[in-house]
Amino acid sequence: MLAEPRLPRRALFRAAGLLVASTAPLAVPAGQGQAELPYPARVQVFVANSGSDNVTAYDTRLGQSRIVPAVGETPVGVAVNNFGDRVYVTNEAANTLSVIDARSLTVVDTIPVGSNPFGVASRPVVNRAYVADFGSDTLSVIDTSTHTLMTAIPVGMFPHTPVVGHGGICVYVTNNGSKSVTVIDTRTNTVVNTIPAGLYPSGIDLNPSTGLGYVANTGDDSVTVIDTYTAAALGTIPVGQAPLGVAMAPSGLVYVANQMSDTVSVIDTKTHFVVATIPVGDQPEGVAAMPDGSYVLVTNNASNTMSMIDPATNTVVNTVPVGSNPEGIAITY
Known part of the structure; x- marks a missing residue:
């Protein structure tokens, strides 16, 4: 038996289970100062502050922050579109998605979505955003050209985080209450597969070079490695x-x-071993990597800060104050 961990408020269920292969895989192709900041290259990092109902926009080059105040209640998830001109923020207690203009740092629209929206992902090129509705067990599909809700797709229990993969053909959604990842075909907005994961699967990201995905299991202190081509769980990696x-x-x-170790685990995707453990702030939650490889950024929920990690040394080189209880984080140029 695994020891009972302290779990975040959204991880509601405990169950035991084994990793098994899924069937019917989807065929996919291989393969702190206040200042006016120039657009688009300067405002790069957006942090959703769930405790202060705002978003921090931080310029990593100037080391300056601005606040977007007029988002909804309890913002948690954040994503940036492919062009870097729109930021999407889920408001968990308001059941809405805020649309922020990255130039003016103002909210330009608010879109109703499902109950207790958490994670959000933007689809490259195509005008779509996907919102995991934690309280209604659905994935809301948003037309970002019209700012309208197109459909809500039933997924697993307590969907937590979506990520877009395979050139936009698929969306993968972790189901916090179902020990699984739902696979959705974005061309038809239908569920095409379910991949097993560990206890309380939460965050997820994909390796576009290998087709492997990495799922954080909050309840059993592990990361499940999934094969997105065969829709199978390959095994788990112990982390913090x-x-x-x-x-x-x-x-x-x-x-x-x-979150409860106040650390970041670094996994080598060639060996699938943890090669470093980095102390950060109190209760880290969100993680994002700069596309140019300069920093990995981590939100520290109980410290009201963001840690900036140098990936060359895997050490924290700067700690930036943000809003209250930061959660989601996204990067643009």
Whole structure:
């Protein structure tokens, strides 16, 4: 028996289970100051502050922050579109998705979605965003050209985090209450597969080079490796206590925020071993990797900070104040 970990408020169920292969795989192709900041290259990092109902926009080059105040109640998830001009923020207690103009840092629209929306992902090129509705067991599909809800797809219990893969053909959604990942074909908005995961699967990210995905299991202190081509769970990697956020870095390393260990585990995707453990702030949650490889950024929920990790040394090189109880994080240029 695994020892009972301290779990985040959204991890509601405990169950025992084994990893098994899924069937009917989807065929996919291989393969702190306040300042006016220039657009688009300067405002790069967006952090959802669930305790202060706002979003921090941080410029990593100038080391300056601005606040977007007019989002909904309890913002938790954040994503940026492919062009870097729109930021999407889920408001968990308001059941809405805020749309932020990255130039003016103002909310330009608010879209009703499902109950207790958590994670959000943007689909490259195509005008779509996907919202995991934690309280209604659905994935809301948003037309980002019209800011309208297109459909809500039933998924597993307590969907937590979506990620888009395979050039936009698939969306993978972790189901916090079902020990699984739902696979959705974005061309038909239908569920095509379910992949087993561990206890309370939360964060997820994909390696586009290998087709492997990495799922943080908050309830059993592990990361499940999934094969997105065969829709199978390949095994698990032990990490820190209560892992939440996951980010794939350009270096080929995977960074996992361990909420109750106050650390980040670094996984080598060639060996699938943890090669470093990095102390960060109190209760890290969200993780994002800079596309140019310069930093890995981690939100620290109980410290109201963001840690900036140098991936060359896997050490924290800066700690930035943000809003209250930061959770989701996204990066743009």
